[in-house]
Amino acid sequence: QQKVQQSPESLTVSEGAMASLNCTFSDGTSDNFRWYRQHSGKGLEVLVSIFSDGEKEEGRFTAHLNRASLHVSLHIREPQPSDSAVYLCAMNNNNNAPRFGAGTKLTVKP
Amino acid sequence: EAAVTQSPRNKVTVTGGNVTLSCRQTNSHNYMYWYRQDTGHGLRLIHYSYGAGNLQIGDVPDGYKATRTTQEDFFLLLELASPSQTSLYFCASRMGWGSAETLYFGSGTRLTVL
Numbered sequence: 001q002q003k004v005q006q007s008p009e010s011l012t013v014s015e016g017a018m019a020s021l022n023c024t025f026s027d028g029t030s031d032n033f034r035w036y037r038q039h040s041g042k043g044l045e046v047l048v049s050i051f052s053d054g055e056k057e058e059g060r061f062t063a064h065l066n067r068a069s070l071h072v073s074l075h076i077r078e079p080q081p082s083d084s085a086v087y088l089c090a091m092n093n094n095n096n097a098p099r100f101g102a103g104t105k106l107t108v109k110p
Numbered sequence: 111e112a113a114v115t116q117s118p119r120n121k122v123t124v125t126g127g128n129v130t131l132s133c134r135q136t137n138s139h140n141y142m143y144w145y146r147q148d149t150g151h152g153l154r155l156i157h158y159s160y161g162a163g164n165l166q167i168g169d170v171p172d173g174y175k176a177t178r179t180t181q182e183d184f185f186l187l188l189e190l191a192s193p194s195q196t197s198l199y200f201c202a203s204r205m206g207w208g209s210a211e212t213l214y215f216g217s218g219t220r221l222t223v224l
Contacts, residue, residue, distance in 0.1 A: 006152070032208055043215050044200075051209045088152055092211060097143055097168065098204075100153040 002026055006089055006101035014109050019076040021104045023089035028067050030091035035063055035074045038103075039085045047087075048074070079108045113137070116201050116216035123191050124224050131186040131219050133201030139214075141204035142184040144168070144176060146197040147218075153200065159184055191223045 003026040013019045021035075032051050036044040050056040050063040050072065057063075060077045072089060084107050092098040114135045123129050135142065140160050145153040155168035157176035165176055173195060175187040188195055201216040 004152075009150070032211055043217060044213075046213075049209070090153075097141075097155050097158045097166070098211075098213060099155065099169075100145070102150055102152040 002030055002091060002093075002096075002099045004089060004091060004099050004101040006104050008104060009102070010105040010107070012107045012109060013079055015080055016078050019079045019083075019106055019108070021074045021076075021087050021089075021106070023072045023074075023101050025070050025072070025091055028070060030093045032093075033063070033065055033072045033089065033091045034098075035061065035072075036088045036090060036100075037083075037085045038088060044088065076106075079106070081108045081110050084108050114201055114203050114214050114216040116199075116219050118219060119217065120220045120222075122222045122224065125192060127188075127191045127223070129188040129191050129221065131188075131199055131201075131221070133184045133186070133216055134182050135184075135203040135214065136182060137203065137205065137214070138181055139203035139205050140181075142178065143202045143204070143213075144174075144184070144186045145200045145202065146170065146195075147200060148197050156186065156199075188221075191221075193223045195221065196223045197221060 034049045035047045047061045048058040048063045050065045062075045064073045086103045089101045090098045117132045143158040144156040154170045159178035199219045202213045205212045
């Protein structure tokens with residue numbers, strides 16, 4: 001089955017500095033990719049979905065997909081302390097089940 | 111508004127105990143999933159189903175059974191609970207596929223096995 005690796009495990013950035021998170025996957029069969037955010041003790045909130053190579057922007061969140069290199073990334077512009085959370089990437093293909101990465105814990109310092 | 115309801119919210123049991131986690135969705139979605147979430151592992155797929163009576167094995171199925179009794183109801187069964195199954199369990203249903211896919215998550219069940 002599709003394996004999803006996220007890096008880094010944890011990341012600390014200062015408020016206003018760009019935060020970049022990465023996800024690699026094991027094969028190219030997935031056709032939809034999503035980034036979720038999970039605040040401590042809360043549920044999952046979808047931030048951005050991307051389905052083709054290139055870039056997809058949703059507010060301060062931008063996802064980049066490169067299927068050839070089996071890589072999808074998330075960039076958070078001007079992060080705020082309220083963005084401190086665990087970020088999960090997920091991918092799926094048609095009638096399979098979504099697989100998630102292990103998550104990146106982001107801390108944004110004021 | 112799609113809704114997925116999990117029960118109970120919290121459960122404490124002892125090693126060897128019998129536990130059933132319940133999940134109900136009222137949106138007639140075909141696909142339903144059970145995940146467990148542990149620090150450092152993200153969400154790991156236990157079992158899933160694409161309709162009443164159907165069951166698909168996930169990535170971490172050992173020690174778990176599941177049953178989809180109706181379109182709405184998906185149960186996760188731990189017949190001999192072990193401390194390694196202490197975790198936060200999420201149920202989800204799926205609407206659409208591909209670019210139209212949307213997952214709806216329940217609020218989670220926190221299970222502690224002593």
